[in-house]
Amino acid sequence: MPAYQPSVADTVRSLVTKQLNLNGYSQDLRPDDNLWSLGMTSLTCLGLMLSIEDTFEIELPEEALKEATFRSINTISAAVESSRK
Amino acid sequence: MSNPTMRSSDLVSAAGAKRPTKADVVIIGNGALGMFLADELIERQVGSVVVVGPSNRDTGASQAAGAMLGCFGETTTESLRTDAARTRFELGISAHDKWPEALRRLDEFKPSDRPLQTTTESHIILNSVGAELDTVNFAAIIDALDQYDKPWKEVDPTDIPGYNPRTESRALRAIHLPTEGAVDARGVLASLERRLRHGGAILLDQTVRRLVGSDEAVTGVELDDGHLIEAGAVVVAAGIHSESLVRTVFDVPDLMPTFPGLGFAMIAKRTGGEPFTSVVRTPNRGFACGLHVVPQGGGLEYYGATNRLVNTISSVTWMADVRFLAQYSMQQLDERAAIHEVTKWCSGNRPVTLDGFPLVGWMPPSGLYLMTGTYRDGFHCAPLLAEHVANELQGKSGIIDSIFQPMRKPVATRTMEWSIDEYVTHSLAAWFETGAQAAPQMTTSQLTDYYRNMAVQTYEQLGVDYGLGPDILWYAQGNLHGARRVARFLRTFKGDGDVAQPAGATTGTGGTR
Numbered sequence: 001m002p003a004y005q006p007s008v009a010d011t012v013r014s015l016v017t018k019q020l021n022l023n024g025y026s027q028d029l030r031p032d033d034n035l036w037s038l039g040m041t042s043l044t045c046l047g048l049m050l051s052i053e054d055t056f057e058i059e060l061p062e063e064a065l066k067e068a069t070f071r072s073i074n075t076i077s078a079a080v081e082s083s084r085k
Numbered sequence: 086m087s088n089p090t091m092r093s094s095d096l097v098s099a100a101g102a103k104r105p106t107k108a109d110v111v112i113i114g115n116g117a118l119g120m121f122l123a124d125e126l127i128e129r130q131v132g133s134v135v136v137v138g139p140s141n142r143d144t145g146a147s148q149a150a151g152a153m154l155g156c157f158g159e160t161t162t163e164s165l166r167t168d169a170a171r172t173r174f175e176l177g178i179s180a181h182d183k184w185p186e187a188l189r190r191l192d193e194f195k196p197s198d199r200p201l202q203t204t205t206e207s208h209i210i211l212n213s214v215g216a217e218l219d220t221v222n223f224a225a226i227i228d229a230l231d232q233y234d235k236p237w238k239e240v241d242p243t244d245i246p247g248y249n250p251r252t253e254s255r256a257l258r259a260i261h262l263p264t265e266g267a268v269d270a271r272g273v274l275a276s277l278e279r280r281l282r283h284g285g286a287i288l289l290d291q292t293v294r295r296l297v298g299s300d301e302a303v304t305g306v307e308l309d310d311g312h313l314i315e316a317g318a319v320v321v322a323a324g325i326h327s328e329s330l331v332r333t334v335f336d337v338p339d340l341m342p343t344f345p346g347l348g349f350a351m352i353a354k355r356t357g358g359e360p361f362t363s364v365v366r367t368p369n370r371g372f373a374c375g376l377h378v379v380p381q382g383g384g385l386e387y388y389g390a391t392n393r394l395v396n397t398i399s400s401v402t403w404m405a406d407v408r409f410l411a412q413y414s415m416q417q418l419d420e421r422a423a424i425h426e427v428t429k430w431c432s433g434n435r436p437v438t439l440d441g442f443p444l445v446g447w448m449p450p451s452g453l454y455l456m457t458g459t460y461r462d463g464f465h466c467a468p469l470l471a472e473h474v475a476n477e478l479q480g481k482s483g484i485i486d487s488i489f490q491p492m493r494k495p496v497a498t499r500t501m502e503w504s505i506d507e508y509v510t511h512s513l514a515a516w517f518e519t520g521a522q523a524a525p526q527m528t529t530s531q532l533t534d535y536y537r538n539m540a541v542q543t544y545e546q547l548g549v550d551y552g553l554g555p556d557i558l559w560y561a562q563g564n565l566h567g568a569r570r571v572a573r574f575l576r577t578f579k580g581d582g583d584v585a586q587p588a589g590a591t592t593g594t595g596g597t598r
């Protein structure tokens with residue numbers, strides 16, 4: 001697993017929970033759960049991307065704007081970490 | 086803001102020098118806009134003019150254009166609904182009047198015996214393939230013709246020369262527009278090149294890598310091989326490449342984004358049957374410019390065109406677009422097109438601005454002028470815009486409305502609700518046009534609900550309060566890259582009362598007829 005600050009993952013988890021309406025199930029969400037299998041659509045992913053960029057005040061590189069980046073809390077957190085470098 | 090205008094004392098004798106290091110005006114881009122502007126400047130003898138642009142014009146819109154000189158044929162229900170849209174529409178009407186003189190100038194420079202103006206008339210057909218959008222746009226065309234007292238008459242579709250659709254796709258109505266024709270885009274560009282060389286302009290078969298200067302003043306350009314040209318004024322007319330060039334010196338968040346409207350068309354040699362002698366077209370259709378055939382002279386016909394907003398500028402053609410165009414040309418225009426011989430595949434990128442309006446005017450860095458964003462009728466508007474820009478470069482007053490100033494807030498012509506309705510209408514039109522199939526028990530109102538939900542959700546996710554055009558909404562919904570560009574730009578204006586206005590917004594000074 002990539003080494004990232006727990007706080008990034010926590011923030012990502014809360015954004016994902018809100019975006020996918022997983023309130024109440026948030027504790028069950030594992031860092032490598034596939035969000036696309038949990039009901040994420042291209043439209044909710046769009047909102048997630050914008051909220052991630054706004055919250056962390058980052059701009060994800062163009063090559064990160066693809067489905068795989070938003071697959072799980074882990075992949076999103078890794079993308080956030082590398083954009084912050 | 087002060088911008089240099091040309092003075093005769095600034096003249097640089099560049100004629101003869103292959104690679105000048107100085108010019109009064111450097112025009113970046115050798116499409117219709119750049120070339121007509123250069124021609125106008127040479128005609129006015131106002132100084133040395135260098136046009137930079139690759140001779141193959143790869144990815145450019147002008148080389149792929151059908152070059153219909155259409156303004157009434159392009160009318161949609163949106164064209165006259167707001168003052169801003171009317172102002173845009175009237176740009177087309179004014180442009181129309183410029184063509185006789187433009188063609189007169191070019192005639193002796195044409196590259197072959199084929200006439201530059203390939204037809205002077207159009208037929209608009211209404212068939213039942215294109216859904217409700219066709220019907221309302223057909224009515225809008227007639228309404229606009231009447232409002233502006235232009236000639237038209239209803240004709241029997243079977244009397245249109247060349248028109249020979251499959252029975253199930255036949256038109257039930259058609260009108261004849263005796264004053265709206267088309268030119269041979271590629272012939273016009275070649276003639277402009279010859280006339281410009283003759284007049285002493287320098288055409289460089291290269292690209293510009295970056296503008297030279299700062300966000301306060303632009304003083305020249307750097308070519309792809311590092312060669313520098315100092316310029317009194319730099320005009321960026323590089324079509325869809327214009328925005329990135331401007332951003333090499335002026336990279337601000339509130340610069341209007343432009344998106345590539347990738348389009349495909351083909352030129353075919355007729356192998357039999359009666360030829361088309363006029364433009365024959367449907368009204369504008371779902372997200373696109375309608376199906377049309379444009380006579381090219383010499384037995385050639387142009388069949389066009391598709392339009393899809395994409396992330397990356399390229400000259401590729403989608404297989405789906407090839408199928409779409411070939412199949413519907415055979416079904417809806419002439420079934421004999423099946424055995425026509427394709428002689429050229431045309432692919433180009435329309436410069437599409439976020440608010441759909443052109444960007445024409447001085448930029449904040451002095452010495453920098455931008456002309457682009459003409460979307461689907463830039464060829465037609467080019468001679469008019471050339472006159473306007475030449476005036477402004479000379480410090481004279483312009484001839485088009487100030488609404489097209491490039492550093493504007495996005496022009497608002499629709500409410501969110503209107504935007505959603507329009508998106509639904511276009512999506513349904515595209516659904517039926519492309520022959521998409523749903524289960525028999527699925528009704529049109531269910532499809533409507535589906536598209537409406539998509540649009541509502543897209544707005545929720547984007548978090549913007551500006552009513553987008555249906556094409557931009559479709560694009561933003563379809564990919565992360567596009568959505569981010571749309572959202573970022575609009576969020577710089579969010580909460581700014583001037584941007585989101587109700588339908589009937591009165592930006593611009595469109596006529597009051």
Ligand SMILES: Cc1cc2nc3c(=O)[nH]c(=O)nc-3n(C[C@H](O)[C@H](O)[C@H](O)COP(=O)(O)OP(=O)(O)OC[C@H]3O[C@@H](n4cnc5c(N)ncnc54)[C@H](O)[C@@H]3O)c2cc1C
Pocket residue numbers: 113114115116117118119137138139141142143144145146147148149150151152153154155291292293294322323324325326330346347348349350389390391431432433434435436456457458459460461462463464465466
């Ligand atoms: C398929 C299709 C059909 C169309 N049909 C019609 C029609 O019927 N009627 C109509 O009026 N309009 C039509 N249009 C729209 C019209 O083509 C455009 O609005 C107009 O041509 C835009 O002209 P332009 O000069 O701004 O851009 P372009 O034609 O794109 O020209 C820009 C030029 O700049 C060059 N360039 C790019 N980057 C650089 C650089 N860095 N340095 C130097 N040069 C550079 C490019 O090679 C290109 O030649 C159509 C467009 C398409 C794609």
